[in-house]
Structures are given as structure tokens and as C-alpha cells.
Amino acid sequence: MRKTALYNCNLLLWAFLFVSVAPAQTATGSLEFTARITPTAARPEPVRQFTFYLLTRSYAEIVKEAEEKDPAPARDAFIDSLTVSPELRTWLKGHDTFDLASPDVDKLLSPDDILHVPEFLLAYQRNNSGGVTSGLPKPKYTDTMRAEHPEKYEKLKQDYMTALLKFVRAHPETVSGVELELDGVNPQRKWDALQSARRKRVQRTAPDLAQLKFLAAKVDTDLEGHASVSSLAPGDYWISSLNLDANAGDMRVHWDVPVKIEAGRAARVELSNLNTTEGISSNP
Numbered sequence: 001m002r003k004t005a006l007y008n009c010n011l012l013l014w015a016f017l018f019v020s021v022a023p024a025q026t027a028t029g030s031l032e033f034t035a036r037i038t039p040t041a042a043r044p045e046p047v048r049q050f051t052f053y054l055l056t057r058s059y060a061e062i063v064k065e066a067e068e069k070d071p072a073p074a075r076d077a078f079i080d081s082l083t084v085s086p087e088l089r090t091w092l093k094g095h096d097t098f099d100l101a102s103p104d105v106d107k108l109l110s111p112d113d114i115l116h117v118p119e120f121l122l123a124y125q126r127n128n129s130g131g132v133t134s135g136l137p138k139p140k141y142t143d144t145m146r147a148e149h150p151e152k153y154e155k156l157k158q159d160y161m162t163a164l165l166k167f168v169r170a171h172p173e174t175v176s177g178v179e180l181e182l183d184g185v186n187p188q189r190k191w192d193a194l195q196s197a198r199r200k201r202v203q204r205t206a207p208d209l210a211q212l213k214f215l216a217a218k219v220d221t222d223l224e225g226h227a228s229v230s231s232l233a234p235g236d237y238w239i240s241s242l243n244l245d246a247n248a249g250d251m252r253v254h255w256d257v258p259v260k261i262e263a264g265r266a267a268r269v270e271l272s273n274l275n276t277t278e279g280i281s282s283n284p
Contacts, residue, residue, distance in 0.1 A: 034221075051244070
């Protein structure tokens with residue numbers, strides 16, 4: 001009697017353990033994927049021994065988070081930091097350009113801009129100096145006159161500005177080429193340098209952020225470009241190469257491909273030129 005009761009107890013215990021463990025064994029899923037790149041006018045090549053990252057968030061969204069933590073410089077604040085005249089700062093804030101050396105900048109300059117922004121006036125005068133522009137008004141005031149005869153200086157200066165404004169309006173072609181004289185005050189290079197420095201910071205930060213906060217697994221492909229990950233909790237994942245290039249022939253690509261993992265099932269994904277994040281780019 002006691003042996004029978006003990007036997008039944010053991011059966012109940014094993015049944016309990018089976019019921020408790022069996023669901024846990026099927027509560028996870030797995031992933032299998034193969035990565036191949038097709039070079040120009042060639043056959044697909046496996047991406048061999050390349051590290052892929054399985055993330056719980058899209059890498060594109062992770063990059064956006066990194067960008068939000070390192071915001072782009074404010075345009076007006078950048079303008080205020082420039083060592084230029086107040087008039088040029090005002091002009092820059094009213095125009096959607098920083099490239100004063102652009103061949104099209106002359107189309108943005110009105111006669112009033114040329115006269116009232118010191119940098120534009122000096123560039124215009126230099127561009128039309130040396131007698132190359134017929135009929136160009138010439139100033140009759142000097143710096144010494146400003147100290148000795150200030151009233152005369154101001155009158156002659158005003159006369160010159162009035163005559164010059166009339167001349168520029170009558171001869172708009174004389175503004176052409178003024179950008180060649182604005183290279184020294186062109187803020188575009190400084191702006192580009194700020195943007196480039198921020199991009200480099202984000203490129204360094206985003207991969208670290210991805211691995212610290214959103215990494216579910218990391219796996220290397222074999223010689224056939226195949227990789228697999230097991231024991232994954234059900235949910236949405238992204239197969240990502242982060243900011244690393246995968247190369248084959250003349251092609252280099254990135255991946256950030258979504259995949260859904262279901263309990264007890266194996267998800268299968270083919271990575272190719274068709275599902276790269278930013279299309280395909282050729283190596284220089």
C-alpha cells in the first residue's frame with residue numbers, strides 16, 4: 001500500500017515537472033539567416049565571417065536617439081558666433097544659405113544689400129576695381145578727412161553711396177563674380193566642419209548605444225554567409241550590421257532588417273542587395 005502511494009506520488013511529481021518545463025522549452029524561438037551581396041554584373045557572393053547584431057530596436061531609430069542627444073548646432077546661434085559685421089549676420093539670418101562663395105550668390109544680392117552690408121560692398125568694389133568697369137563711381141572722401149572734416153566726409157560718403165546705388169541698379173551685371181571676393185568671410189566651411197564633427201560623434205556613439213541598450217545577440221556568419229541564433233524570446237528584432245560595411249566586389253552595403261520571432265518557430269531571412277538600409281553604393 002505504501003509502495004503504491006509512493007509510486008503514485010512520483011508519477012504526479014513527474015507529471016508536474018513535465019507540465020512546468022515543457023512550455024518553457026517551447027517559449028523561445030530561433031533565427032536563421034543568410035547574407036549575400038551581388039556585385040555589378042556578377043553572381044551573388046556570401047558575406048563570410050561578418051559580425052551581425054540582433055537588436056531589439058531598429059538601428060535607424062538608435063541613430064536618431066544618438067542625434068537627439070547630440071543636437072545639430074542652432075543656425076542663429078552659429079550666425080551670432082561669426083566674426084562678421086552685424087549687417088552680414090542679419091542678412092544670413094534672412095537667407096537660406098551660408099555659401100557666400102557659391103556662383104549663384106550674386107542672384108541673392110540686391111543693390112541695397114551691396115551698399116548696406118560692409119562685406120558685400122568691399123567685395124563689389126574689389127570685383128570692379130582696376131578700371132575694368134566703365135563709369136563706376138569713385139569715392140572722393142578719405143580716412144584722414146573723416147578726422148579733420150567729419151561733416152564733409154559724411155556728405156561725400158553719402159553722395160558716393162547714392163551714386164553707387166544708382167549705378168548698381170542700372171548695371172546689375174557688375175554684381176556677377178562678387179562671390180570670388182567673399183571667400184575670406186564665407187561661413188560655409190565652418191558650418192560644414194561643425195556638421196561633420198557631429199556626424200562623426202554620432203557614428204561613434206550609435207554603435208555603442210545599440211550594444212549597451214538594445215543588443216539581443218551577436219553572431220558571425222560562416223563561410224557560406226549563414227548564421228543562426230537560438231533561444232530568443234518572442235518579439236520584434238532587427239538584423240543589423242550597425243555602421244559597418246559588408247563588402248563584395250565593387251559593392252558595400254548596410255542592413256537593418258526587421259524580423260519577428262515566434263515561440264517554438266524558426267524565422268528565416270535572406271539578406272541581399274534588395275533589403276539593405278540605404279540601397280547599394282559602389283566602392284571608389
